Amino acid sequence: MGKPVTIKINGREIQADSDQYVLNVAMDHGIFVPHYCWHPGLPPEGNCRMCLVKVSTSRKLEVSCMTRCADKLEVDTEVPEVQKARKDVLEFLLINHPLDCPICDKSGECMLQDFTYNWRGGLSRFLGLQEKNIRPTKDLGPNIRFWGNRCVVCTRCVRFMSEVSGSGQLSVVQRGDHCSIDTAPGVTLDDPLSLNIVDICPVGALIDKEFLYQARVWYTMRTPSVCASCSTGCNITLTTLDGKIKRIQPRLNQEVNGYWMCDDGRRHFGYVHSERRLTERIGTPDEAARALRSVVERHGPGAVAALCSAYNTCEELNLFKEIFDSLGVTQVGFLTATEGQDRTFKNGFTIRADKTPNAAFLTRLFGEQKVLEGSNKIVSLVADDKIKLLFILNGLPDRHFPRALRDLAGRVEELILIDILKSPLSERANVLLPGAAWAEKSGTFVNAQGREQTFKAALTPPGEAMPESKLLSEISLALSAVPAK
């Protein structure tokens, strides 16, 4: 922390800190200064010159992203000299830029397109006077394709790789107007956070290969959501078109994920549109309730066992617990998913080994010891033929049920399954109720930090599938309509 200072931007007095840069302060106070190389999540570098402003301490214009606030500093962001400087910077940037907008994926969210529209005006003095530099278009790695001609060499991507991820897989190569970015010879851009550079590239130079030519962004819908692929719970935006997820991008939350998310989280949505989705019911919530009531009455609550997963929302888990508490069933087990170890990157961003979004709430609701037992106890009860009815509320995508559970499921008289994907268990279920994937329902997850985060449905579930909270509410209602004898 520096010391408190008062600066004036466009005549408006603003309290700031002497450690802050003028551009940060201006943006925080709603004064937009065009910029390319500056990004709030990266250290500043001052290379693009787009953020030039007039300051009272200098006769020439200064780059606001590298100028510290000083007491009584006066800044002008819209005077004619600044406007002219912006036009000139854009004129230079456009000398070598191709007229790619009609086929460029960044079109509609490109800062070069927007700033040119807002500030450039007029014709270029370089038209026809020089050949454009041609830089290669190439695959940098499994996820990203680089269009060299579109790059404005702002180095955001290079700084991300060195300062946020820490892998340093990208660097600036060549000199002068031949400058470009590249990996070292023989190195593949395969960093687990690599796709963040597609978001922060201000132009269409870095393109996500899976989003390439998938949608014009102005036709898409955006829904704020929370990533369900690990217990970090990154805040995200789902981009959807025609009922399908087209891409997932991070949404700023300084307390959780900052500006970033991991590549696995972005890619893990194929199951939502999978041909393996369960779309047709076998039986109804009423029948599930009748079966539960009947087994409890005939054999006692000890003949019923229930499993739920840490993929379910808080609302669903609360309903699940209420149902089995009301029946007096205490044999409850848990389906969880862990892979490897937590992985923390240079700036502190962490990908968790727990690949479920709601394990913290599961633990809060049932207790750590019980959750740690997982499904083992239930599996051995089924193996000992103590269980007549097994109820499973799953929803864990692309994870296999424990082998022992699959092998033993045929030993129970009644199997009631709420799930999203076909599996060996769905083929055996007496009552099968298709549930909704996380993108198709609203709810709350509690992440590994203990933060409750709500999210909204972006899509409609397919066929007869519906949110598990609705299915569980119907079972609960049906149970209360058939009171115990």
Ligand code: SF4
């Ligand atoms: S590829 Fe994009 S982010 Fe990287 S230097 Fe070029 S313009 Fe900047």
Ligand code: SF4
């Ligand atoms: S770190 Fe976890 S929550 Fe964040 S994007 Fe990756 S999988 Fe999703």
Ligand code: FES
């Ligand atoms: S944003 Fe300041 S020089 Fe690039």
